[in-house]
Amino acid sequence: MMRPGLMVKLSLLLALIGVLASGSTGYYAYRANRSMLVGEAGRNLLTATELLGQRFSVAIDDMAADVLVLATMPSSALMAQSADDDAKTSADRSRLAQVFSSFMLHHPVYLQARLIARDRFGLERIRFDRDGHGIVEVQGENLQEKGQFAYMFDTLKLEPGRVYIGPITINREYGTHYAEGKPILHLAAPVATRAGDVVGVVVLDVDLAVLLKLLRTDLPPDYELYIANEWGDFLVHPDASQAFGFDKGRRVFMQDSFAATKPLFDRTQSNMLINGLTNPEQAPNEVLAFVRRPFGTSAGNRFIVLGLGKPLSDVLAGANRLGDQIVRMVLFSSVAALLLAILFARALTRPLQVLTHAATHFFAETATEALPLKRTDEIGMLARCFDRMRREIRSQVDALHHKQHQLAHLANHDVLTSLPNRMLFMQKLDAAVHDATANGKRLAVLFIDLDHFKQINDQFGHSFGDAVLVAVADALQRVLSRGHTVARLGGDEFVVLIEDAHFPESATDLATSIVRALESDLPVGGRLVAVGASVGISECPQDGVCARDLLLNADTAMYVAKSKGRGFWQRYCDLSAEQRVKIAYENTIVEED
Template sequence: MLRRGLTFKLSVLLACIGVLASGATGYYAYRANRTMLVNEAEHSLQTSTELLGQRIAVSIDDVAADALVLATMPSSVIVAQTDDGIGPNLARERLAQVYSSFMLHHAEYLQMRLITRQHHGLEAIRFDRDSDGLVRVKGDGLQEKAQFPYVFETLAFSPGRIYTSPISVNHESGTHAAQGKPTLRLGTPIADARGAVVGVVVIDIDLAGMLRRLQSDLPSDYQVYLANEWGDFLVHPDASKTFGFDRGRRVLMQDSFPVTKQLFEQRQSEVLVNGLTGSGEAAGRVLAFVRRPFGGSEGNRFIVLGLAKPLEDVLSGANQLGSRIIRMVLVFSALSVLLAILFARALTKPLHLLAHAATHLFAEHAMHTLPLKRTDEIGVLARCFERLRREIRAQMDALHSKQSELVHLASHDVLTGLPNRMLFMQKLENAIDEARFRREGLAVLFVDLDGFKQINDQFGHSVGDKVLVTIARRLKDVLYAADVVARLGGDEFIVLIEGPRAAEVTPAIAARIMDALNETLSVDGNSMTVGASIGISEFPHDSGNAEELLLNADAAMYAAKSGGRCAYLRYRDLLAARLDEQAEQARELARAQLAQAQAARDATEGREAEPTA
């Protein structure tokens, strides 16, 4: 049984930390007065307000970035420049899919539109949101929008600038779910290759939805206020006080909270106020207001954002503190010093050693510092760690060795060591992609041994295997370093020649291969000659597909073998020969038909020349 084990020490330590944390927290809460709590609440509200303002700015910037992405797409220019304002069907439909994707991924987007400069600002692409999802407006539903500021003002901008509209209630007709909602519009010009503006991209944002998303992680007791640069409430806990300018009865923030006048007069950028000091406008609450730029030089110049929290919630903790907490703190303060010393000596040093060993798992010098001789749990852990390290290292070494072996076996022929069909096809597909990119050619040579079957039958498979190994070595000797040779199986080999030289050097390489394979072999004291027939297919002349190149080379090889062994033939020559043969057959048929027709005419003339009875 372990003495003074880590479990005992850790239990005492955790108990002490818990008591100490509770006592320290209670002591601090007791000593802190009501003013300090209010000040902390003010700073917290101020930080939250600034963060919320930054989130609004970042969200607007994200929407602006989306608009810029859409405006700079080539298909946007194509659609906007089309005379009918609708654009080519393919470009319009692809762009419409992009708009639909943006709407699906941004629930706060109420509308997305591409509006052309032509035809009085005709909408070319338009997506609306309604209760059932997305609605794409087409045909007669597309409207002319040149009379709206977000169109004619944006058209006057240089490419890359963003138009930001004032926040207002959407009263445009036919806007589905957007109608009647507080809306913010962002637009940016679409420019052609010469820099001329040919249209605009406009995104309508649901202000309420965006704020709900941004407020989702705020405490539930926070109240949010938002006003435009004139002081009109855009967001208020009492919805009847918002957008008063839209209903003919304006409700201003500076009237409800006079302290915010200096924000609208731009004398200050932030204001804090609380009901603890007796301010009537903040009775029972703590409030923080900040002024933030909005929309650059377009639309509203700034907004004023405010957060409020009930004063009762702020002071609830202070009302529960008492003198007993002070006595508890004094008693446990003495114990905390002693326990801290025990903790540092009993646990910190061995844990540091274990951590160092863990971060230097395969370093031998790190293992020498492990507390292997300790009799408590740390000693057991150190010894287990050392055994585990050794096992992991041994298994990793074995795994790496097996993995390398399996990778090689999976991609190479066991007998000859050449790449197999799978690896060759991968290399061929990569070579085709590279040749297509560089606009170069390549060639595939299908090599079939002519006399290998007789060697196998006469001398046996053991000699045949040795012959294949010798053939593989000769093929590698006659090829360039950049060329690839592989064994497909049996007595079939395949060669890949890449680069701009492929078309020119392929016949010479085929001749070298035939010469090398026609040389006499000596295996186990037996002399023999193998020979080979070769078929050649070329990229891109014969095919642009790896499988087809291989099949065409195979077809050319069989044609070369049937025409006389120990020969090579290009696939293009095979096709030409077939065409010549077909042409000759057509000529023979035509001559036969002509002869039949001549004979028929001669017979007819003979009958007409006979005397009548």
């Protein structure tokens, strides 16, 4: 029988865990929901801001195209040069005026459309203004001289086909009807003759308010819009008193109101998000997205920064409702956790010791005897699963040990021939050199290079070449005794270690046997192939007392053997000093190439 004290303690502990789990889950779900809502709102704002900026650039490009259409009309150049008012000139002027009037009628965003001559101090030749009742054509003495304005003299400096885009500013030109005192943007293009001489300028004045109204058609009404020029002056602000401060004798900068936007004006970033949840000091009670956008392809380095904001309270309204539901859910789950803890404690404590014993004797052979395998409930199922898991884990551990042995073998052996690779051979050679040096023994290294392998590989293909290398490895193993070590260094190069070689003849005899064995026809893939080999021999200690020197000298001797006509062997100690220097020099040239 289980003592009541233990059950009560376990029940209270489990109930506490349930309450803490449900409470912390609810709390973090509430916090995560707030962060998710703010993040989603920020992404939506950034997308909307990018869309607004893209629309702004497209609109500017479209209006720049309108300016170019008017500027490239042949009649525009004629009117800009003409100073007469004869019947023909009047007819031309009337037709061109109709075109300007049509542009004004079909584009409510234009406040003025003008053709200005280069001479006569920039006298307006054609001018249409928008007033409160419609479109007004200004004629005669009411036409003004505009040569002193930047949109005039800066545009005259441009090449034909280029467009001048001025800064967004307040229109302070007198007599401009509805445009006077409004935020506008000047777009202008030079008017040129067929010879390329610039004779005038076409100017379109854009109503910024109408332009923004057109751009914001798909934006939610609760979004707050901010626009600043390249210096940071607010051009549009939810508080109208903050916009165009430079026109009112003061400067109101976006980077002062939102310090995080400074990289946009330094051109180190093109967009950014600020939210009042994580940065309350930078965006109090708001989520803001800002994008730096150039005026268009013709605008050069001029840009604006657009921003959209949304109140944080609107963004988090859903999270607050979720928070109320979470509180009710936590209270309900706490009561349920207490009841379930009592029931779970009663069901769990009885087989707990059995399972604990099985877990502490996981690999013991007698562990299965203590498990309640005959039970038909969940505890019995758990016990049976535990027993199967133990057997599977033991099987997997055995398989893992087998794989480890295989990997160790692959790390030290050639995959194709199963012979020791360069790394294992050098280890054995190094150990053999140390033993020979310490005990006064002798050893020899035979460097084997196949003579005709390249031709076989080129003629029959790489797969057949691989089969030839396997056949060569088998032939070498048949020639060598158990005390010798044969390895594949790579490609068609093999190497043999002869330990305790008391007589030079043991190395040369073995080299002769290898040459003869590889001169014989080897059965490969239904063919008989004579590969042939050249062998270089170096001996310890006279040819070197370290593994690297012995292998290098055997390689050098092999090159001399191959130069004799292939199918020969050569001892390094029999080489002259000139031969050694020549081979070393040739090997150096090959390595550099």
